Amino acid sequence: MIAEALDAVCNKWEVRRQRPFWRMVYLFAARVFRGGGDSDAEGLDLGIGLVLTLLAMPGGFVSILLLNKYGTFLQWLRGATNVDPLLVALPDEYFFIVLSMTVTGAVAVWRWDAIFPDRRDYMNLVPLPISTRTIFFANLVAVLFLVALVAFDVNAASCILFPAVVGATQSKFLFFVEFAVVHAIGVLLASVFAFFAVFSIIGLLMAVLPPRAFRRFSAYFRGVVVVCLVALLCTSFAVPQLLRRAPSPRWIALIPSCWFLGLCQALRGRAGPVLTELSRLALPGLATVALVALCTYVIGYRRHFVRIAEIADGSASARTWRTWRFGLLLDRLALRTPFHKAGFRFVGKTLLRSEAHRLVLTAVGGLALVLASQALMDAFDGGKSLRQAALTPDALSIPFILSFLIIVGLRVVFEIPAELRSNWIFQLMIDPDGQECTGLARRMILILVLPWLFVIAFPVYVYLEGWLIACLHTLLVVTWALLLTNIVLIRFRKIPFTCTLPLFKQHSFVTLLSGCFGFLIYAVSTLEFESSALAEPLRLLSLAPFALVLWYIPHYLGKSSTELERRLIFEESPTQTIEALRLGD
Secondary structure (H helix, E strand, C coil): CHHHHHHHHHHHHHHHHCCHHHHHHHHHHHHHHCCCCCCCCCCCCCCHHHHHHHHHHHHHHHHHHCHHHHCHHHHHHCCCCCCCHHHHHHHHHHHHHHHHHHHHHHHHHHCCCCCCCCHHHHHHHCCCCCCHHHHHHHHHHHHHHHHHHHHHHHHHHHHHHHHHHHHHHCCCHHHHHHHHHHHHHHHHHHHHHHHHHHHHHHHHHHHHCCHHHHHHHHHHHHHHHHHHHHHHHHHHHCHHHHHHCCCCCHHHHHCHHHHHHHHHHHHHCCCCHHHHHHHCCHHHHHHHHHHHHHHHHHHHHHHHHHCHHHCCCCCCCCCCCCCCHHHHHHHHHCCCCHHHHHHHHHHHHHHHHCHHHHHHHHHHHHHHHHHHHHHHHHHCCCCCCHHHHHCCHHHHHHHHHHHHHHHHHHHHHHCCCCCHHHCHHHHHHCCCCCCCHHHHHHHHHHHHHHHHHHHHHHHHHHHHHCHHHHHHHHHHHHHHHHHHHHHHCCCCCCCCCCCCCCCCCCCHHHHHHHHHHHHHHHHHHHHHHHHHHCCCHHHHHHHHHHHHHHHHHHHHHHHHCCCCCCCCCCCCCCCCCCCCCCCCC
16 A cells, blocks of 8 residues: 555656656756766766765764764863763864855855856757746756755764764763754754855856856955855864853854854753854844845846857857966976976866866865864864964874875875876877876975975964974974875876776775874874974984885885886776786787
8 A cells, every 4th residue: 555655656756757847957956966077988977976975074074083072981081070061062063063154155166157057058948948937946946955955965974973972971862862953953054054145145246247257257256255164164263262251252243153053052051141142143144145145046047047148158268378487487496307397287287177176176175174173173172372272283283184185185186087088199199118107296296285384384383483393393294295295106107187097906995094094193193292392302303214214115116116017007907816828829
């Protein structure tokens, strides 16, 4: 009986799904998540599953890392008894609210151009016997579905793992349920608010600016929104401390993430006067942003969609970049050979143009930023001053976290092919025995990583701790980055983006575990030693033998490899268990 009813419902839905309206809803929703190429492309195709997995990773990683903070045994070792979990969890809950808003807003910025129908949709849909109103409502339903899907996916892991971590110290299961429900309400509403806020900016710009001006300045507006999202994420280490003060500053009411934190505390009955006032702004603010987004969407959609046919395709008028002074400086200092010069420009243009590679790098960079923000928040935990927090292992680990994940992320991205059907030109023109691919990859990674380490780490520590501490800390970061680059490029013998994806091997799982273990040594254990050694700088010399060993291993493996093992490859072939001699050939 039940099976027949379910079959009847499924059959009715299948018939309804074939109608033009729902097929267009599926079209508009799928185009937001479509991969970097056609379905038969040989490169990387970022489907919905992979994109949703990448979006859910930051919340899950941070929740697991909080086990160190909420573990009962570890609290006992620290001498902490009768700990109030709700009080301890307040800064972490604010961090998850900010994280959900940042990731969701980043998704809206990333798919900025895909939310509205483009020229291809116009040319394919307008000739069909479908009204413009139907196309409009189909796109609107797809956008609302996108909001719900992204909000759920970004917070799915943290809505389960974070309450489980906090509730592990409690004997009642009801505590976990109540905490999880309130936390889910706060982060989901915060995600929806962030998406509608970015969406309202898009619609407002499309409604005010002419189409050509909007297309021209769209990248600049995206940059401003990204800066605002990063600034919002960086408030996670300072705002919770301000909320705990009796006279909180008035400007804190301008931060939307504080509204949803106040809403969570109000639902638990733990909100003070400040958080109670902030909680009253959450639902009206969400309703206002949703209304503004809807109104600007209607106006912007009408102007944009109706005038698509009048807008000439701007791809042919794209400006060609000339050689600039920074490129000439790189040619003189770092890129000595013609192969390195040409390869550097090829890799740089691929990273800028390929959406699939940018997405992977963005996911890695986002994870690095999340972990760095969590470390910065832990550095200020306990009311430490700015100078005291700067010498804690958490604060010292920030450049190590960023450099490790970016270097490993670039190494992974180099394995992803851009367009294998076009690599014939490399095979035709390049001598496979005379090129130094490892040198090209090493220069690319170091050029993208080292300048940021000097710009961020060195000036900050010069201002806070003086020249000696700044030089020692920066020297250690740069040394570890150089050693890590050499390790991840052991026997790297391919031009980035031109080789097939590596096959899964038996030692792939071991490599993954080695990467996690390396992260613990690189960004955790080293910093514990550095934090205590900076008081006596000569103690840092004890790291020299360890650094020499890490330098010698890749150097020895490179020297001991044969000419065949250094030969340039364009296809990852499986290792054969039995090699035939073929003496009769």
